[in-house]
Amino acid sequence: MPGILFTNAAIFEGSENTLRPGEVVVEGNRILSVAAPNERLPRAGREVIDCSGATLMPGLINTHSHLTYNNGTTVRELTGMPVEEHVLFTMHNAKLALDMGFTALIGAASAKPRLDIVIRNEINAGKIPGPRLLAGSPELTVTGGLADDNQLNQQHPSISIICDGPHEFRKVTRMLIREGVDLIKFNNSGDSFCFPRMAGFHNPMTDDEVKAITETAQNVGKRIAAHAHADSSVRQCLKFGVEFIFHATFATDETIEALAAARHKHYVSPAIAARYNTTYEAAEWGITTDVAEMIGNKRELEEGIKVMRKMHSAGIKILPFGDYGFAWLPHGTESRDLEHFVNLFGFAPWEALRAATAYSGEAWAGDTGEKLGRVREGYLADLIVVDGNPLLDLSLLQDRHSLLAIMKDGVFHKRYQGRAVAEAC
Ligand SMILES: [Zn+2]
Missing domain, CATH: 2.30.40.10 (Urease, subunit C, domain 1)
Incomplete structure (x- = not known):
């Protein structure tokens, strides 16, 4: 050769x-x-x-990718597309990611259960262009949690599968593993995107529910990520070995200290563009800065910045690029996150790039021994x-x-x- x-x-x-x-x-x-x-x-x-x-x-590595999110304006809208169009949309985004220099992605929740899976399979078979992809599950959530947008007598499909109690979480986790996901994602906090139902600093999931997911996934070597704004959410991630902690916005100093002590086992993904761009750049879609303040998004931004600065100083691995796929943070613009890391979190440019390459490569590989x-x-x-x-x-x-x-x-x-x-x- x-x-x-x-x-x-x-x-x-x-x-x-x-x-x-x-x-x-x-x-x-x-x-x-x-x-x-x-x-x-x-x-x-x-x-x-x-x-x-x-x-x-x-090549750049995005460990918090949502190839299936359709550049919509609400969480509910993100899956509002017939499945046939959605497959093609996801396929085009996979190529776009590679066009923008991303050679590996971790699917951090798929808007429909099998979208990430089929796209990963086609990429691996060499039939369509795209980065290395770990296929994510939909967001597992509880009744009334982030991405349960139903009301009585009003059914609204969202990006989630709704479960209550350990039995239901265990069964759905097993079903998703059967279908072929590499990673299980669950929502153990609210979010400004589900205002006024549940704020980011509230955690609706019990330890029993989180344990049912993590035990089921870990037993068969699957990766796990949690949407975890609240302090108690981050604590649950530490307690049950959740490798990817998304947002971590309201982590207290004690929790940051505990995470720093376990920093070789966890990665934090703030997805700060979903806060910064939403607070300052979404007026065209009806989210003025005043609206962002009212729903709690601006607070998530401000608290998130303080917490990420502390975590960075504590040597915790913070990874860029999460949550692109909304109208005001569309696919193809992910690399802007590197500037957010410098401007908002005080990273040196080389540190932002280290996070996007060497650290994200370790994160992608997990314990497989692969090197990227x-x-x-x-x-x-x-x-x-x-x-x-x-x-x-x-x-x-x-x-x-x-x-x-x-x-x-x-x-x-x-x-x-x-x-x-x-x-x-
Ligand atoms: Zn996300």
Whole structure:
């Protein structure tokens, strides 16, 4: 196998605070070697790609993706599409994610039970383009919880499956595992998006219910995520080993301390665009900043920022990109989250990129032993070439024209395009 050699690249390894000039060889679906400083790797028989000083980095990884959310304006609307159209919509979003440099996703809830599953299967079979995908379940919720939008005599399908009591949660979890999900998602807090029914700082789920889900999923090696704004929600995630803690908005200092002590077992995904963009950029859809304040979204934003700053200082792994797929945070704009991490949480740009690559790669792999999210020997060859230095300008990643090449599993989704302006590195 001759392989591909990238030369004259500025390499972002995934976990370092600087770019270093160098060369990388990809053979099959893995990175075979990364040159030491000033080393020239053998060229014989290899396709040589001269990056002209462009940045070579790991593909982006979104650990809180909702490919099925249809850019709607309410939670209920997110699934308001016939299943046939919804399959195609999801398929197009999978390609869009890869077009935007995302080479792996974790499905963090699917608007209908089998959408993520069939799209994952088609991607894995090589029939449609898309990132590596772990298929998420719908949101498991209780009667009256987030994404139960019914009223007496008024049935409204939503993105959830409604269960009450451990028996029902166990049965639905088993059914979803039978259908083929990789990850079970449940809602153990309310949210401003279900105003006035249940606020984010309230937790409607009992320990017995959470235990029924986690035990059932963990027994057969499935991943677990929780929509967990409330302090008690985060506590439940710690108690029952929920790996992905979404939002964590109202975590107290004591809970942050407990999470820091268990930081090797959990990832926090604030999905802050669902707070920032909703508070400040959704007026066109009727959510002015005043409305955002009234429903509690602005408070979730402000508390979330304070908590993420503390968690960042405590060394807890906070991951970007969650909850895109609403009208004011549409699919394809996920990379803006990197700027939110810098502007709102005080991350250095390289830390935001580390979260989006090396840390998210660890998160994607879980305990499978797979290696992705870094430019290192033996890692999966999921790589992008960026026209410029993203450590100096993270917004480059929001522009598909800045992505000069996109490779997943050693195969180009977008072949190297050449730079607009060549630079020596
Ligand atoms: Zn979400």
